[in-house]
Amino acid sequence: MTILPQRPIEPGLFTWPADQPQLIGSRCAGCAEIVFPARTTCPRCMGMDVEQHLLATRGTLWTWTIQGFRPKPPFGLPEQQHFEPFGVGYIELAGQTRVEARLTESDSARLAIGMPMELTTVPLWRDGDHELITYAFQPIYEGDDSHAAQ
Amino acid sequence: MPRSDGDRVAIIGIGIYPHGRHPGVSAATMGIDAIRKALADAGVTWGEIEFAAGGSMVSGMPDSVVGDLGLTGVPFINVRNACATGASTLLAASTALRAGDAELAVVVGYDKHERGAFSAPPELLGVADWYAAQGLMLTPQFFAMKIQRYMHDYGISASTLAKVAAKAYRNGALNPTAFRRTPMSERHIASSAMITPPLTQYMYCSPDEGAVAAVLATERKAAELGVEPIYLRSVALRTRSYGSLEVFGTSVSLADTPPPTTPAAEAAFAQAGLTPTDVDIAQLSDGEAGAEVMGMAETGLCAHGAQEELIQQGQTELDGSLPVNTDGGLIANGEPVGANGLRQVHETVLQLRGQAGQRQVPNDPQVGFTQVYGAPGVAACTVLAKS
Ligand SMILES: [Zn+2]
Numbered sequence: 001m002t003i004l005p006q007r008p009i010e011p012g013l014f015t016w017p018a019d020q021p022q023l024i025g026s027r028c029a030g031c032a033e034i035v036f037p038a039r040t041t042c043p044r045c046m047g048m049d050v051e052q053h054l055l056a057t058r059g060t061l062w063t064w065t066i067q068g069f070r071p072k073p074p075f076g077l078p079e080q081q082h083f084e085p086f087g088v089g090y091i092e093l094a095g096q097t098r099v100e101a102r103l104t105e106s107d108s109a110r111l112a113i114g115m116p117m118e119l120t121t122v123p124l125w126r127d128g129d130h131e132l133i134t135y136a137f138q139p140i141y142e143g144d145d146s147h148a149a150q
Numbered sequence: 151m152p153r154s155d156g157d158r159v160a161i162i163g164i165g166i167y168p169h170g171r172h173p174g175v176s177a178a179t180m181g182i183d184a185i186r187k188a189l190a191d192a193g194v195t196w197g198e199i200e201f202a203a204g205g206s207m208v209s210g211m212p213d214s215v216v217g218d219l220g221l222t223g224v225p226f227i228n229v230r231n232a233c234a235t236g237a238s239t240l241l242a243a244s245t246a247l248r249a250g251d252a253e254l255a256v257v258v259g260y261d262k263h264e265r266g267a268f269s270a271p272p273e274l275l276g277v278a279d280w281y282a283a284q285g286l287m288l289t290p291q292f293f294a295m296k297i298q299r300y301m302h303d304y305g306i307s308a309s310t311l312a313k314v315a316a317k318a319y320r321n322g323a324l325n326p327t328a329f330r331r332t333p334m335s336e337r338h339i340a341s342s343a344m345i346t347p348p349l350t351q352y353m354y355c356s357p358d359e360g361a362v363a364a365v366l367a368t369e370r371k372a373a374e375l376g377v378e379p380i381y382l383r384s385v386a387l388r389t390r391s392y393g394s395l396e397v398f399g400t401s402v403s404l405a406d407t408p409p410p411t412t413p414a415a416e417a418a419f420a421q422a423g424l425t426p427t428d429v430d431i432a433q434l435s436d437g438e439a440g441a442e443v444m445g446m447a448e449t450g451l452c453a454h455g456a457q458e459e460l461i462q463q464g465q466t467e468l469d470g471s472l473p474v475n476t477d478g479g480l481i482a483n484g485e486p487v488g489a490n491g492l493r494q495v496h497e498t499v500l501q502l503r504g505q506a507g508q509r510q511v512p513n514d515p516q517v518g519f520t521q522v523y524g525a526p527g528v529a530a531c532t533v534l535a536k537s
């Protein structure tokens with residue numbers, strides 16, 4: 001099995017390449033509202049003075065569900081590829097916003113509102129000679145010290 | 151304050167084509183059937199209709215019905231406004247009647263959907279391709295995540311969701327035009343396939359087919375015809391405000407903002423000169439069981455969190471203090487999008503007239519309320535009353 005180089009599904013969503021990717025949002029100079037992904041105008045106050053703003057990589061799970069069945073197109077997974085259920089949630093980034101993302105966890109028993117989460121990337125599918133990736137959040141389980149650094 | 155008599159609009163005729171699956175029957179054919187029934191119910195003919203509005207999401211141009219009903223030259227507005235399609239036809243027709251442009255109007259809504267969950271090209275809904283490609287553009291995910299958070303915040307139990315769905319199937323069994331007419335136990339609903347936790351397969355409605363029509367008249371015309379009017383006291387439609395949790399939201403503001411249902415309901419009550427405490431029966435958007443629970447509070451019919459006790463005590467059943475979705479709602483009728491809002495109005499008129507048969511609520515209800523909600527963040531409410 002060859003290891004393919006990875007490429008984000010869309011440029012501008014998160015810093016890449018990076019050891020610790022960060023979501024790229026935007027912040028309104030007028031009202032301080034932060035949104036993801038970055039926009040050129042503020043959806044809250046309609047202001048035009050908006051700057052890119054890197055989002056926190058850690059937050060808490062605000063709500064979640066599981067996508068248990070294979071979605072119809074425009075879901076992009078190639079037909080011949082096996083579908084694996086995935087979690088979906090909103091992650092609250094303190095003082096910033098709540099970001100919707102895929103979750104690395106798809107077991108209901110291991111997800112709970114309020115649990116700490118951390119940004120990562122997950123592979124989606126092969127596109128030519130690249131493997132497409134997207135942003136996702138993974139739970140930080142208590143007693144799991146592999147995430148202790150930071 | 152109530153409007154002066156000259157401004158009031160009444161519903162004087164209703165018609166419905168059964169909801170379900172009808173191979174070989176076109177959507178327009180269902181619409182024509184519903185219109186004919188509504189005209190007969192009102193005791194008027196198509197030739198007397200001076201204004202019409204019709205809505206559909208996927209089944210073409212509703213004004214095609216004039217080819218069968220009669221080429222009278224009637225002004226006919228076609229509407230395509232998602233879940234608010236029915237309310238939009240009511241807005242158009244009632245505005246024409248109040249403005250004095252017409253004395254008799256027809257509204258119709260229908261759709262004939264394919265089986266399975268709705269899907270649409272992302273660019274048509276203002277959604278980025280990458281968002282849809284990675285599997286986030288699915289309305290069931292949104293509804294599941296919204297009720298998941300709501301249950302956490304307000305102490306709603308999974309058993310309450312199952313009770314809401316069981317009520318829908320039970321009421322549907324008493325409704326001859328419903329799609330799903332077999333009662334289902336709470337246990338069966340709770341243990342059916344987990345589609346998107348906490349919502350199971352039988353807590354969701356499914357797209358299907360059907361049509362609903364109504365005849366509207368000015369109060370003066372209704373009196374002249376000698377028919378019993380049910381007054382359309384208000385229709386209000388709202389789109390989302392910034393910060394509310396809606397479908398296909400890549401991020402949502404920390405400033406919790408109510409969904410469009412709340413301002414739509416407030417406007418509907420204000421226009422009607424009534425309050426939520428005046429409501430005797432309600433038809434609420436129940437694309438899945440959680441939406442009905444949240445809708446009860448978002449519309450002001452109860453406080454947030456009060457649903458748990460109300461539903462567990464059976465207060466939203468046909469014989470409860472606040473019957474909700476008396477015809478089985480979307481869960482039992484399925485969802486022909488263009489017909490949804492008018493079906494709620496149809497049911498409310500039947501109940502206020504006392505003609506709802508086996509599912510008639512007791513104690514002579516006087517005021518009915520309807521609410522629809524859907525993607526991409528639109529809600530519409532009506533208040534209907536016997537006086
Ligand atoms: Zn702003």
